[in-house]
Amino acid sequence: MSTPIYHHNAGFSFTRVGALILRYTYLLRSSWPRLLELVYWPTVQMLTWGFIQVYVANASGRAAFAAGTLIGAMLLWDVLFRSQLGFSVSFLEEIWARNIGNLLMSPMRPSEFIAALIIMSLVRLAIGLGPVAVMATMFFGFNYFALGISAALFFANLVLTGWAVGLVVSGLVMRHGLGAESLAWTVMFVLLPLTAVYYPVTVLPAWLQPIAWCLPPTYVFEGLRALLIDHNLRLDLMAEAFALNVGLFALAILAFRILLEKAREAGSLMQMGE
Amino acid sequence: MAENAPPAIEIDRLEKRYGGVPAVRGISFSLAPGEVLGLLGGNGAGKTTTIGMIMGLVLPSAGSVKVFGVDMAKDRYAVLHRMNFESPYVDMPHRLTVRQNLEVFGRLYGIRAIKNRIADLARELHLEDFLDREAGALSAGQKTRVALAKSLINEPDLLLLDEPTASLDPDTADWVRTRLETYRRERGASILLASHNMAEVERLCDRVIIMKAGAIADEGTPKSLIEKYGRHSLEEVFLDVARSPATQGAAA
Numbered sequence: 001m002s003t004p005i006y007h008h009n010a011g012f013s014f015t016r017v018g019a020l021i022l023r024y025t026y027l028l029r030s031s032w033p034r035l036l037e038l039v040y041w042p043t044v045q046m047l048t049w050g051f052i053q054v055y056v057a058n059a060s061g062r063a064a065f066a067a068g069t070l071i072g073a074m075l076l077w078d079v080l081f082r083s084q085l086g087f088s089v090s091f092l093e094e095i096w097a098r099n100i101g102n103l104l105m106s107p108m109r110p111s112e113f114i115a116a117l118i119i120m121s122l123v124r125l126a127i128g129l130g131p132v133a134v135m136a137t138m139f140f141g142f143n144y145f146a147l148g149i150s151a152a153l154f155f156a157n158l159v160l161t162g163w164a165v166g167l168v169v170s171g172l173v174m175r176h177g178l179g180a181e182s183l184a185w186t187v188m189f190v191l192l193p194l195t196a197v198y199y200p201v202t203v204l205p206a207w208l209q210p211i212a213w214c215l216p217p218t219y220v221f222e223g224l225r226a227l228l229i230d231h232n233l234r235l236d237l238m239a240e241a242f243a244l245n246v247g248l249f250a251l252a253i254l255a256f257r258i259l260l261e262k263a264r265e266a267g268s269l270m271q272m273g274e
Numbered sequence: 275m276a277e278n279a280p281p282a283i284e285i286d287r288l289e290k291r292y293g294g295v296p297a298v299r300g301i302s303f304s305l306a307p308g309e310v311l312g313l314l315g316g317n318g319a320g321k322t323t324t325i326g327m328i329m330g331l332v333l334p335s336a337g338s339v340k341v342f343g344v345d346m347a348k349d350r351y352a353v354l355h356r357m358n359f360e361s362p363y364v365d366m367p368h369r370l371t372v373r374q375n376l377e378v379f380g381r382l383y384g385i386r387a388i389k390n391r392i393a394d395l396a397r398e399l400h401l402e403d404f405l406d407r408e409a410g411a412l413s414a415g416q417k418t419r420v421a422l423a424k425s426l427i428n429e430p431d432l433l434l435l436d437e438p439t440a441s442l443d444p445d446t447a448d449w450v451r452t453r454l455e456t457y458r459r460e461r462g463a464s465i466l467l468a469s470h471n472m473a474e475v476e477r478l479c480d481r482v483i484i485m486k487a488g489a490i491a492d493e494g495t496p497k498s499l500i501e502k503y504g505r506h507s508l509e510e511v512f513l514d515v516a517r518s519p520a521t522q523g524a525a526a
Contacts, residue, residue, distance in 0.1 A: 005391060006384040006428050008355045019381030026374045027367065030408070093367075101364035102424070105329050106382045107354045264333040267292060270326045270363050 008107070016108050020116035024090055024123075038128035042078050046132045049074040050140040068142040069228050070198060073221055075136060075144055076154055077197045078129055080217055081188050083162025084169070086124035087117045088184035091170040095178060104269060110260060114253070117170070118163055125159070150227050153238045154220050160245035161216050162188075164252035171259030177268055197221050216244040279307050280343030282432045282464035283328060288337035290323050290488075297323045299488040300337065305464050307431075312475040312496075313468040314508075315485035316516050321468040322363070324485070325436050328466070329359060341432060355383060359434035360425040362441075365417075368410025372401060372420050375409055376427060383428040395423040399453065415446040422450060426457060433457075433465045439474060447471075451478060472509035482508070484515050491515050 009015065028034055053070040056062070094100045103113065137143040144151055165188060172180040194208070195217040201209055212218045219241035226234045263269050283305040290298040298320040305311045313321045326332035328339050330350040339346040344353045366375045373392060380388040396402045399419045404412060409420060418438070425433060438454070439447035451474060458465055469475050475482060476496045483493040492499065492515055496508050503511045 004429070005386060006355055007386055008384060010351060013384070015384060016382050019378050022381065023367065023370065023374075023378040026370050026378070030369045097367040097369075098363070098365035099367050101329075101331060101361065102366070102379070103382070104331055105354065105357070105359055106379065107351060107384065108382050109351060261333070264331060267290075267297075267323065267326060267332045269331045270322065 012109065012111055013107075016106075016112045017115045017119070020103075020108070020113065021119055021123075024093070024116070024120045027093060028123075028127075035127065038124055039131055042082070042128050042132040043135065045074055045078060046071065046136050047139070050136065050142075053140065068140070069225055071136055071140055071142045072144070072224050072228055073197050075129070075133060075142075076158060076220060076224060077192070078132070079125065079155055080158040080162050080191070082125055082128055083121050083159040084166040084188050085162075085184060086121035086128075087163050087166030088169045088173075089124075090117050090120040091166070092173065092181060092184060095173060095181075100174075101269060110257065114167065114256070117166070121159065121163060121166065147227065150223070150233050153235075154224060157216055157220050157238065157241040157245055160242075160249055164245070164248045167249075167252040167256045168259075171256040174263040175259045175266065175268060177271070191215060191217060194218070195221055200225065214244070216241040216248060219244070280340070281305055282307055282309070282342060283311075283466060284338075284340040284343075285324075285328070286338045286340075288324070288327060288339060289335045290320075290327060290332065291335045296488050298327070298334075301485070301488075301490050302337075303483055303490065303493070305432075305466055307464055308458075308462045309481065310458060310465040310467060310479045312479035312482040313466060313485065314470075314472075314475060314482055314512055315468075315491075318487075319485040320488040321485055322361075322436060323488075325359075325361070325434055325466070325468055328434060329357075330354075355428060356431045357434065358383075358425040358428055358430040358432075359436070360421045360438050361434075361436040363436070366409045366420060366424060369408060371406050371408055372412070372423075373405045375420070376423060379424050379427050385427060391427065395426060399423050399426075414441055415443065418442055418446065418450060422453065429461060431461075431463055433463055435465060436468045437470065438467070439469070439471060447474070454478060472507065472512055476508045484512065486515060 050071050053068065056070070094103060133144045169183045169187060172183060194212050195215050196204060196212055201212050201218060201222060204212055219237040223234045223237040226232045226237070281304040285304065286302050287300045288298055288302070289296070289300050301324065313324065315321050323332060327334050328341065328346065330346045333347065341353045342356060344350070370378070376392045376395065377388055380391055385391050396405050399422060401419060401423060404416055409417065412420065422438070439450050442450065454465065455478065457463060467475065467478060479496060481493065481495055482499060484491045494502065499511045500506070500508060503514050505511050505514065
């Protein structure tokens with residue numbers, strides 16, 4: 001028998017992860033509307049909330065608004081939302097292209113697929129939010145990067161939540177097909193009022209507050225306000241958010257695997273596409 | 275191929291039910307190393323579901339699928355690098371060029387010298403003229419050639435083909451069949467071919483399984499089946515089987 005032309009790696013393969021990243025990079029490079037879309041909405045959001053903040057700060061004179069809590073919260077909300085969206089959309093690209101069967105029939109493992117989706121989520125975040133963070137500094141004097149270690153802690157916690165939700169959405173699309181596609185754009189907005197993005201948790205009704213504290217992003221947004229208003233880095237909040245996120249992410253991986261098995265049971269992987 | 279090599283495919287009492295509705299009813303068959311086996315049947319006969327279970331994309335309700343001796347339900351990653359497939363149920367990403375698509379799949383399959391492999395495939399399958407064109411901009415015939423290139427990227431020992439020449443003009447279809455014959459001859463690969471084109475099956479297949487309502491209605495070499503049914507072609511045999519209630523599950 002002749003020597004195989006391939007190298008078989010039975011375990012986790014960074015080469016296969018790299019192949020998927022290459023695939024998504026080619027896709028982004030080939031489509032300027034996709035690139036424009038990444039920057040467009042974050043820019044619109046930033047400008048809207050930036051001007052609202054200027055207006056409210058002038059009208060009320062409250063130090064909280066002057067400190068940039070609204071625009072800071074908006075930027076962090078976009079980290080949360082777009083980390084999930086970046087993960088889910090890369091996955092949906094495979095469904096839209098009717099390529100998921102090719103991938104699942106290849107030696108690619110689900111863990112490698114997930115790793116590639118996570119990396120692409122970060123790439124899409126960098127493309128979309130990097131320029132917007134710079135513009136927030138230029139137009140409204142809010143420098144996210146000046147938050148230093150806090151910025152990294154906020155970011156890490158939010159992307160973990162985003163990826164967990166992205167995993168579940170991707171699993172649901174595998175199991176139920178494109179009927180579940182709209183979840184990718186809508187599901188995260190359930191968290192918008194519950195995680196107290198633009199106001200303290202104490203604003204919520206008493207019965208809702210325990211639910212809010214079950215959600216990791218709540219700790220991040222409270223931590224942001226503590227930092228901007230009181231100049232206090234609440235590591236306790238970050239640690240609690242991280243602990244919740246680890247549990248959430250583990251559950252999301254489990255859900256993804258279960259939904260993949262359910263999709264194989266239902267035969268839905270053979271019927272994916274537009 | 276070693277004489278004691280396990281069958282390329284070994285299916286034992288394979289069943290699939292969707293919500294209690296049987297799609298495949300306890301079929302058993304095997305595909306020997308180097309053999310080309312045709313899987314025939316009308317729409318809804320269970321061919322695609324059977325291929326889906328062989329690929330591991332569909333979980334059996336009962337029974338087992340082994341590929342090169344490996345149970346696909348338990349350890350499919352041990353053999354996926356030795357397999358590949360072409361199916362009308364999947365597509366190549368349209369926004370990527372043919373070269374980019376082949377590069378991505380080459381890396382997924384761990385191909386050592388990807389550029390050389392793409393050049394070889396481009397030459398063998400006449401892809402050179404549109405190698406740098408987006409896959410979505412190709413004609414049906416060109417897309418089929420690209421899909422065939424993808425399915426051969428890892429020089430698979432087992433090739434699963436689900437209607438590889440559907441919707442192709444006779445000239446392109448004949449060209450694809452010739453490429454498959456060449457590949458089988460040169461590589462000694464095993465091929466499972468699902469097709470509605472009886473002339474294609476007669477030409478390519480050593481043996482044929484005819485499925486009906488999820489069961490194996492009959493099987494044999496094309497010649498033996500034609501003789502058995504006293505017909506002139508496999509198409510006539512297929513029609514006899516499809517229209518006869520007596521053949522349902524006869525050989526299952």
